[in-house]
Amino acid sequence: MAAERVGQDRSMSELHYLTAAELARLIRARQVSAVEVLQAHLDRVERVNPRVNAIVTLAAEQAMDAAKAADAEEPRGPLHGVPVAHKDLLDTAGIRTTYGSPLFSGNIPEKDDLIVQRLTEAGAINVGKTNTPEFGTGSHTVNEVFGVTRNPYDLSKSAGGSSGGAAAALACGMVPLASGSDMGGSLRNPASFCNVVGLRPTPGRVPSPSETAAWYTLSVQGPMARTVEDVTLMMSVISGFDPRSPYSIKEVFAAEPEEGVAGLRVAWSPDLGGLPVDAATAAVTATAPGVFERLGAHVEQVELDLSDAEDAFRTYRAWFYALSYGELTGLGANTAWNVEQGRQVTGADLARAERARSRLYQRMAAFFDRYDVLIAPVSQVPPFPAEDPYVREINGVPLPDYLTWMRSAYWISVLHAPAASVPAGFTRSGLPVGVQIVGRPFADARVLRVARAFERATGFAGRRPPL
Template identity: 55%
Template sequence: MSDSLCHRTAGELVALIRTREASAREVVQVHLEQIERLNPEVNALVSVDPERALAAAAEADERLASGAEVGPLHGLPIAHKDTHDTAGIRTTYGSPLLADNVPDRDELVVERLKAAGTVVVGKTNVPEFAAGSHTFNPVFGTTANPYARDRSAGGSSGGAAAALACRMQPLADGSDMGGSLRNPASFNNVVGLRPAPGRVPTWPDAAAWSTLSVQGPMARTVSDAALMLSVIAGPDDRSPLSISEPGSVFDGPLDSDLSGLRVAFSLDLGGDLVVDPQVRAVLEPTAQVLADLGGAVEEAWPDLTGADEVFRTLRAWQFELALGELRDAHPERIKPSLRDNIDAGRALTGADVGRAERLHTELYHRVREFFTRYDVLALPVSQVPPFDVELEFPTEIGGVAMSSYLDWMRSAYWISATGCPAISVPAGFTPEGLPVGLQLVGPHRSERRLLEIAHAFEHATQHVTTLPAVATR
């Protein structure tokens, strides 16, 4: 059994540990061995501490043996995103300015996962300060895609997604401003859920009222993503946006009848998105899959006018708020694209931010009305398949030039601006064997139904079972 433990789902591992068919030490040890074998090839995990992890696993076994109450993720190994503060463990944010930073407390998502019984094995690699959807930084280097190591693993939760694909951990936490849970999930054939703002409360947070950036689960299956969401969701007074509904609403089987599901399907949002032909070719058949599941599929899309301005304006404002002082103190030690975003935030006027907020409100109401006619919107997660690992970002799509490192991510960040929950679920592969995800978007705070739809799609297609060759050795 030990040979297959790292290939078991999180739900299966929890059951094995609880029934003592496997110990937490065995589960953690097998994953550490997988990390030792594969991490040098993909560079997904950083600051790995095997001794600390095995000691924590031994404590988990002792707690279970004593008859004490244990959490829903008891004994599962996890590496936290390297932008999530973790007490006593090096947390660098991918920046040389924080290369030796060791926080003295956990942030809320880490606190909740630890309380649920997880065992920390290390951190997952990120872009510098999580800026951009390609994981590279001057502290730890670049994370490679397990399906093709000359391609990007995406970002900013790229290390998390690559580690999941390589079976180095069963679950991963992440964050998403413009696609950082969804793009890497698409690139690595795993699942990434961007919840509605407040579903997973964040603390500490310098912009606690902002709805742009959220935290959420990544997993190898939709059921595992729901299991993790049940732990990290739920109210907390430290977050003013916190949703009062408990995380327990995501417990239990996701099987559901999709008969009559009203599906809006669009590959390019009416021509507003430039989409790589290979992505189109992979996603075109998914409309029929949704129809076969009982959905009434129509080509339709919401009016996302203003989403680009909303996202770019509020993103620039938020980056200046978070990193402006560091930019002043160490301008030469922050990557140029990040400096540009901070400077764009400083150039904003009150009128600029006010206009963005007005457009944001108008966008919310148009999308809210759209979802009175449809239950779910299906569209690409990413406009491109995994790109050359040596590029900072795709410079063109189908011959159309991309003017900035954000342009190619519109299919993800326009959805961020709506505040709607969105999930990336594996949808197939290009002729080169590169993963492509389908993005499913639901009405405001509809994560449970969205997970049920994604679960049905996952079972109908079974793309999640296709492992990268590196993970089958």
Template identity: 55%
Template sequence: MDTFTTAREMAGALRARRISARELLELHLARIDERNPQLNAVVSLDPERARAGAAAADQHLASGRPVGPLHGLPFAFKDTHAVAGWRTTYGSPLFSDFVPAADELIVERIRRAGVVTIGRTNVPEFAAGSHTFNTIFGTTLNPVDPTRSAGGSSGGAAAALASGMVPLADGSDMGGSLRNPASFCGVVGLRPSFGRVPEWPKPNQWETTSTGGPMARNVGDLALLLSVIAGPDPRAPLALGDPGASFAPPLSGSLRGLRVAWSADLGGAFEVDASVAGVVEQAGRLFARSGAAVFSAWPDLSVADDTFRTLRAWHFQASYGALLARHPDAFKQSLADNIRAGESLSGADVARAYAQRTALAETMRLFFQSYDVLVLPVSQVPPFPADQEFPAAINGRPMATYLDWMRSAYFITVTGCPAISVPAGSTPDGLPVGVQIVAPHGADRRLLEVAAAFEESRGPV
């Protein structure tokens, strides 16, 4: 066994006592020692506390008491998710020494499933932007090419997974923060249907753009983690009612007979780098060779840009406006600008955005009456140089802000539909590219089955 063994195999070996939690931890700590100094994916690492946790996991198993589905697996939580007793910085110097007193819900569920906490995964400041860097820990680099971005905001999680430092990872996604780093690093990331993975505590339980979700190296492992973090909770009134166990592997599915809508750019809605478009085209051909009926088709999401940007600015201003007013020099400029953009919004602006979001959901409901899934790019560019905050241009077209190049992800955000990034190929110079598969709202299990069938048909990337 090594650190690239599937999480399901690791969990099974632990339960069968073919390996101990302590032995598994040491394998991962050795891998972290090997790769993390270069990649900077895992932060606030505490090996001695992790060793104590692994010893406790072994004792628990030896006692004959029931164990959770992730019992004994090493785990590093995203540094925007509060973990009781562990440093949680949110990538901000304002929280560089913050230690929460309680777990948030996603952490509570993962810890209850039996993981051994080893540290945190790096994030951009307050998870803003799809490139992972901050003034506390620095920049996370891409495991395939360390001169390139690992994506974000779950960039530390994706880089740690891809390099074998952890077997599973949690993340969150507003504008693509689970999907983009998965694409950049060659792993799998799922933005679930809104309400599938409830969040608590949360200042606004009615805010509907951000959600937690799972990441893994393969779709089956991702389904295992989703089965742990999904399901209703009385503290989250918009949570969907399906129990988490309904998403557990094994997955069964076929691409034969599937009705696939395929588009490289949603009918010219955004620019796409030619190397990315080429991989998405190959994915469409793979669906067709595997027996799917593939159509060049896309929904009209023309109001998605205004909808997302309005709701994002409103959310950021509500969440961080007072903090920015007290500490105007403690925020990166792009985030400060995004927060301030929310100050000029009126009630009518927010109402318009929610009306448009409602219309987008209806557009997708009608669209999926004709198609089973929608296939499009995850990111409009391959991994870009890590010394840039965001790509300056795509196909010669300037990108004015750190959001412009993420439309392929955040247009899907405001539909409420589940979307998964699955490795699909690479650019001519070997950089990973994922394909985004979207399903109707609530159809997360079906989406996992399609993604697993695509993964099997594709074979190793």
């Protein structure tokens, strides 16, 4: 049946828009080869990447060698022969990794990062690297090495960031899976901007060993794909305990067997406690509660106070930047600004941030005793002009710096909670908008279950960009 569907309903050139789960099944059944699948995606990269600038280092030769090897051996993992692209912050052995910085424009790592290693061991084939701002600094993907990544739904707009290259590549059909990372929204914001799915896992769910900041929990690595099913499949591969990460979760990740959300308690916050939200974005996200009500969930609009997250996030982020990049010279403006902020952080600042974060964690623990998930906007604005460095005002409210427009994402980062961005609809001008689904810490599978029900009920994930 699968072979007939590929042959009759979709030409071989359209393999690039099959899901990773579908491609894995077809390759395992030898109804399509890994070489054919890879070539379809490489052809897509050639056709559309010059317009969006999503994949910045293409490893076509290495990928084709891997695809040929995959066809010659028995399947060795759930992603056998499935293409994947990695964010240019992640080390890939033998493949250029610049971190979006001119300081590392010629850097070729000798080892894979753990998430890359796990995907490769599961049979995935690395197509190349996706664009990111310097060191992932900011939710707009532009840097001095490769330039700006453009939104596939409107090439004049931003693809978001910092995993903007990954989101754009997915939306265009260049790859079915992509890795990313998220400190202040970098898996969620570009997913919202590009009509794909991004999951910020609970810290420790996807271990990320570090010799610089091993206990730092604001930054996580995670999956992106066009469907929740594919994100769940990818999570089954990249999650799991690793002793090199001191807060790595030992519990084995497994999708919840239940289907649907009937009877679940859903909290709805249109503005996360008074944040300005652009009218076009608000109009789309306001439709989400009705979807959940029709699915049988109990939805209640709530008033939240997440204001403690502001100081906690900015203090810990600044401290991290000074720790990680403070010895480098020649940094870009945004990275340098963060480093300078970090140099001014005192012990008293860290103590205040820790108290604030602890208070917030305990309040939200009580909150999630009453509700199964929280739904809210991912981003406070729809995709903005790609030439703008950041959003300077929302609804007439001026924003003091390039971080402030992403509070709806980075406040959630402080909660130590899993959060998914799922396509929720489009503005009147055709720009994608996502809804954020947040669960209690460690409830990653519950978040994905809810996200999948929403995705199936709305169907927006099936809409493709007009390229």
